Amino acid sequence: MHPIAEKYLRKSALPMIFCPGCGHGTVLNAFLRAVDDLGIIDDLSLVGGIGCSSWAPVFVNTDVLHTLHGRALAVATGLKLAQPRRHVVVFTGDGDCIGIGGNHFMHAARRNIDLTVILLDNNIYGMTGGQVSPSTPMQATTQTSPHGNPDPPMDASTVAIACGATYVARWTSAHPLGIKKAVKQAITHKGFSLVHTLSQCPTQAGRYIHGTPRADDLLEYYKAKAVTRKKARKLAEDELSERIVIGTLHQSDQRPELCESIAAMHTSLKG
Amino acid sequence: MKTEEVIIVQGNEACVRGTLAAGCRFFAGYPITPASEIAELMSLRLPKVQGTFMQMEDEIASISAIIGATWGGLKSCTATSGPGFSLMQEGIGYAVVTETPCVIINVMRGGPSTGQPTLSAQQDVMQAKHGSHGDYEIIALCPSSVQECFELTVKAFNLAEKFRVPVTILSDEIVGHTREKLIVPAEVDVRERQHPKGPPDQYLPYAADSSGLLDGMPTFGQGYNLLIDGQLHYEDGNRAGHDPIASGKLMKRLCRKITRHAEELVDVDCAYLDDAETVVLAYGSVARSALSATKMARAAGLKVGFIKLKIIWPFPDEFIKDAIKNAHTIIVPEMNIGRIVHEMERLTHDGQQIRSASKLGGNIHTPQEILAEIKN
Numbered sequence: 001m002h003p004i005a006e007k008y009l010r011k012s013a014l015p016m017i018f019c020p021g022c023g024h025g026t027v028l029n030a031f032l033r034a035v036d037d038l039g040i041i042d043d044l045s046l047v048g049g050i051g052c053s054s055w056a057p058v059f060v061n062t063d064v065l066h067t068l069h070g071r072a073l074a075v076a077t078g079l080k081l082a083q084p085r086r087h088v089v090v091f092t093g094d095g096d097c098i099g100i101g102g103n104h105f106m107h108a109a110r111r112n113i114d115l116t117v118i119l120l121d122n123n124i125y126g127m128t129g130g131q132v133s134p135s136t137p138m139q140a141t142t143q144t145s146p147h148g149n150p151d152p153p154m155d156a157s158t159v160a161i162a163c164g165a166t167y168v169a170r171w172t173s174a175h176p177l178g179i180k181k182a183v184k185q186a187i188t189h190k191g192f193s194l195v196h197t198l199s200q201c202p203t204q205a206g207r208y209i210h211g212t213p214r215a216d217d218l219l220e221y222y223k224a225k226a227v228t229r230k231k232a233r234k235l236a237e238d239e240l241s242e243r244i245v246i247g248t249l250h251q252s253d254q255r256p257e258l259c260e261s262i263a264a265m266h267t268s269l270k271g
Numbered sequence: 272m273k274t275e276e277v278i279i280v281q282g283n284e285a286c287v288r289g290t291l292a293a294g295c296r297f298f299a300g301y302p303i304t305p306a307s308e309i310a311e312l313m314s315l316r317l318p319k320v321q322g323t324f325m326q327m328e329d330e331i332a333s334i335s336a337i338i339g340a341t342w343g344g345l346k347s348c349t350a351t352s353g354p355g356f357s358l359m360q361e362g363i364g365y366a367v368v369t370e371t372p373c374v375i376i377n378v379m380r381g382g383p384s385t386g387q388p389t390l391s392a393q394q395d396v397m398q399a400k401h402g403s404h405g406d407y408e409i410i411a412l413c414p415s416s417v418q419e420c421f422e423l424t425v426k427a428f429n430l431a432e433k434f435r436v437p438v439t440i441l442s443d444e445i446v447g448h449t450r451e452k453l454i455v456p457a458e459v460d461v462r463e464r465q466h467p468k469g470p471p472d473q474y475l476p477y478a479a480d481s482s483g484l485l486d487g488m489p490t491f492g493q494g495y496n497l498l499i500d501g502q503l504h505y506e507d508g509n510r511a512g513h514d515p516i517a518s519g520k521l522m523k524r525l526c527r528k529i530t531r532h533a534e535e536l537v538d539v540d541c542a543y544l545d546d547a548e549t550v551v552l553a554y555g556s557v558a559r560s561a562l563s564a565t566k567m568a569r570a571a572g573l574k575v576g577f578i579k580l581k582i583i584w585p586f587p588d589e590f591i592k593d594a595i596k597n598a599h600t601i602i603v604p605e606m607n608i609g610r611i612v613h614e615m616e617r618l619t620h621d622g623q624q625i626r627s628a629s630k631l632g633g634n635i636h637t638p639q640e641i642l643a644e645i646k647n
Contacts, residue, residue, distance in 0.1 A: 010498065013509050045491050047339070058498060058510075063491035065342060066500040068365050071335040074327065078336030079491065081323045082297060082343025086492055104335075107328040266321050 008032045008041065010061040017055050021206075021215030023173030023199030024120050028056045030176045031089075031118060034183035045088045047076040049101060051127045052201075053093030053120035070100030073108040076115050084259040087116070087187055094121045094135040098156050102134075105156070109163035109192050113258040116186040116193045119156055122201035123209065130204030140209045157196045161250045166191035166257075168250040172198040172222035175246060182248070191257050198222060198244060276455040282420040282446040283308040283350075285453050286376055287316065289424030290348050292459045295374070296322035297347040299336035301329055301355060304388045305444040306378040309350035330355035334362030337373050342499060344490035346428055346464065350376035352444075353386060353395055356402065363437050364403030365501045367525065370477070370485060372431035372438075374424070379443040379555075381633050390633030391444035393555055393606040399439045400584045406522060408529035410536065411439040411584040415558040417451045423538075423581060429462040430536070434528060435485050441583060443606070445556035445635055464488050471495045475506040477521070483528030530585055537590045538581040543569060547576025549645055550598040552591075552615060554580040557604050557636055564641035575645055583611070592618045602644050604628035604636045 001009075018024050035041055044062050048054030050069035057064045067075045072090045080088045097105050097119050108115060124142060125131040131144040132151065139148045157168050167189040169182035179197055186193035200206060200218035207213045210221060227235070227243045235243065280288070287309055290298070298313040300306075310326065317324040323340070327333045330351055337347035351359065356377045366373055381387025382394050395402075399411040410430050412423040420442060427438040467474055467487040471494040479485055489495045498508035503518040511517035529536075543565060544550065553561035558579040568575040578594060580587070595601055595615075601623060603612040609627035616625050628644045630636050 010496070012507055013498070042494075043492070045343075058500070061496050063342075063495065063497045064499065065339065066498070066502070067335065067338075068361055068501060071331065071362070074332035074335035075339035077325070077327075077332070078297065078299060078339025078341075078347070079343045080339075081325065081336075082340040082345045082347075083492060086343075103328050104332055107332070262318075262323055265318050269319050270321070 004032050004036060008035065008060055010059055013059050016059055018052065019203045021200070021202040022052070023122065023201070024052055024056055026173040026176050027118065027120055027179055027197050027199055028059065030179035031183050032060070034180045034187070038184055038187060040087055040187065043086050045079055045083070045086050046091065047072045047079065047088065048091045049093070049096035051093040051096045051125070053091055054096055056091040056120070070096055071104065072096065073101060073104040073115070073117070077108060077113055080113060080115055081259065081262065084114070084263070089116045089118060089187065091118050091120065093119070094123060094133045094156070095125045098134045098154055098159065106159065106163045109160050109165040111258040112164055112166055112191045112255045114190050114192070116183070116195065118183065119194060119196045120199045121156065121196060122199050122205050124201055124205040126201045126204045130208055137209070142208050157194065157249055160194045164192070164255060165194050165250065166252040166255050167193035168196065169194070169248045170196040170244065171246050172226055172244060173200055174219040174222040175226065178246060185248070191253070191255065273457045275457045278453050278455065279450055280417060280453050281308065281448050281450045282414065282417045282442060283378065283448065284312055285417045285420035286350070286424045286440065286442065287312040288453070288455060289421040290374070291316060291320060292461070293346065293425045293428035294461050294463065295346045295348045295428060296320070297337060297340035297345040298322070298349065299325040299327045299333040299340070299347070300349045300351065301327055301333050303352045303355045305380055305447050306350045306352050306376065309376060309378070330358040331362060334359040334375070338362065338366055338371050341371050341373050342491050344464070348374040348376065350378065352378050352380045353382045354384070356395060356398065360402040363409070364405060364407065366437040367403070367407045367409060368501050368503065369499045370435035372435055372488060374427045374431055374438050374440065376424070376440040376442060378447040379441060387633050389444070391556060391606060391635065392633060393443060393557065396441060396583055396607065396610045399441055406526065408526045409436055409439060409584060410434065410529065411441050411582070412538065413441045413554045413581055413583050414446055415555050415579060416446065417449060417453050419581065420446060421453055421455065425459055425461065429460070432462045432464060432488065433484070434532070435488060436529065441555065443555050476508050477504060478506040479524055479528070483524045483531065533585040533587060534589060536582055536585060537587040539587055539590055539594070540579040540581065541594055542577040544576035544578070544594060546574050547598050548574040549600040549602065550576040550578055550595050551602045551604065551641060551645065552578040552580070553604050554583060554611065557606055560636045560638045561604055561641055563638035564645060567638060567642050568645050573645065580611070586614050588618055591615070595619070595623070598623065600624045600626065602626045602628050602641070604630065604641050604644070606630055606635065
């Protein structure tokens with residue numbers, strides 16, 4: 001077994017449930033390398049919701065809460081407030097985070113609580129067989145949009161920034177080094193951090209939306225669509241709307257972090 | 272050195288004092304009539320003892336946050352009423368399956384739906400048992416006075432720790448908002464969180480003893496590498512939903528760990544039962560009118576006994592069956608359509624008559640009304 005896998009995986013949970021060619025494995029790989037670089041495995045708690053995304057933490061040999069659909073951020077909030085010195089990383093998906101979990105996502109960002117959220121966005125509900133999600137493009141054909149999706153998509157990064165997140169980065173599974181770098185920045189950052197990763201689902205989104213079941217085709221698609229912020233500034237609006245802007249989208253240290261605010265309250269009330 | 276305190280407070284405040292006395296250091300809740308005072312008082316008092324109060328964005332977030340905080344090592348609690356209790360059901364089920372100790376206070380009000388926000392009811396008694404999907408068992412305690420709000424809340428935390436289960440306090444608007452004397456003892460019997468005895472590398476989070484109970488309650492960050500999952504699981508926490516044998520085994524243990532301790536959990540007050548021909552059985556605020564009615568009946572020479580349930584679930588079957596065995600009539604006054612009366616029907620024999628004295632609308636039974644039912 002690869003040394004990273006040997007050191008960090010929960011062997012009793014294997015084999016992984018991800019389909020062959022799923023991007024989530026790449027994101028998990030990048031995450032574990034980031035954890036390794038930072039040396040934080042003994043101070044790390046992981047939380048997942050429900051969905052393919054949310055299975056990632058299960059395969060990591062640390063303290064893990066595999067919670068309810070959409071509720072990972074609320075559970076993680078309680079966990080973080082009880083143990084503010086531990087790093088808490090949440091794995092979630094487009095349905096889990098901005099569908100059912102949308103309310104908790106908004107408020108966790110608003111609170112700027114020191115959590116790192118890794119959002120594995122494959123534009124579909126994969127675990128249940130390929131239904132439309134809040135990030136599925138319009139006109140896309142899915143299991144619940146057989147006549148084409150009439151419902152416009154939402155961008156999680158935009159919502160996170162609007163609600164008060166203080167570190168937001170977007171990458172794709174075709175950019176594993178970018179993901180690793182962003183995860184390290186996100187975990188190190190004191191505040192609500194979002195690493196929004198587009199991650200290919202060859203089985204559902206690939207077949208229904210992109211017309212290919214091949215992971216390599218989908219990775220090429222991501223590489224072609226991705227554009228850095230610098231290059232994006234030179235693009236016309238209609239061209240930009242077709243692209244995926246990658247890199248650090250937002251970073252701020254101007255907002256108070258929730259655990260610190262509560263700690264300050266405790267200090268002022270002591271004695 | 273703490274001394275006994277005698278104060279006059281409302282039931283909701285007594286619950287708060289019980290929560291703090293039991294060592295709760297995390298509360299997450301959402302405003303809702305008639306429970307909001309609990310959140311307000313927690314927001315004031317918890318930080319003063321270095322505890323954390325969070326008003327979450329909704330009740331689903333509240334039950335979720337208290338579960339997270341529990342695994343982070345804190346005793347945790349939330350408070351709500353009917354509509355919020357409904358929202359919390361999925362989370363309660365998660366706490367059941369993951370065996371997460373926590374306390375949920377439901378200050379019952381008229382339902383269903385928005386119902387009667389400011390009037391009392393006892394309509395959630397069955398929801399406390401069956402509100403979440405799937406088969407499971409929980410513990411639900413029912414205070415009828417300010418003193419019991421304090422004592423049963425402390426007890427709820429202790430039971431949650433021992434049985435690794437969410438415990439519901441079924442209060443109601445009348446009990447919650449009535450102001451009366453509370454004796455806060457100098458010392459309170461608190462069951463501290465017990466760490467697992469075995470070494471972390473051999474620890475199986477869901478390996479139970481012969482009575483179905485687990486080895487302590489671990490906390491994240493102690494080297495256990497816990498996998499806590501809402502899917503039915505093996506003893507090591509890994510998923511077993513696809514495995515009928517393992518799944519059936521876990522479900523049975525989760526249910527039996529409560530039902531097989533029903534006798535130990537009995538918490539029932541009885542009065543005047545020795546020669547009673549008629550028994551009035553009540554719980555919550557209605558028990559107060561029921562006791563008055565019983566005393567009035569006795570003063571009039573009627574052989575009436577009184578039973579007050581302080582635990583509703585698991586229902587104290589054997590105790591009640593024995594307590595009523597010599598009575599020929601059992602009257603169950605409730606502020607709902609008649610729920611616990613059907614539990615009683617299970618426990619009575621052929622010679623006994625069970626009568627529901629159900630009262631809907633939000634007015635509590637008067638002692639006279641119950642007396643009229645007794646004399647009927």
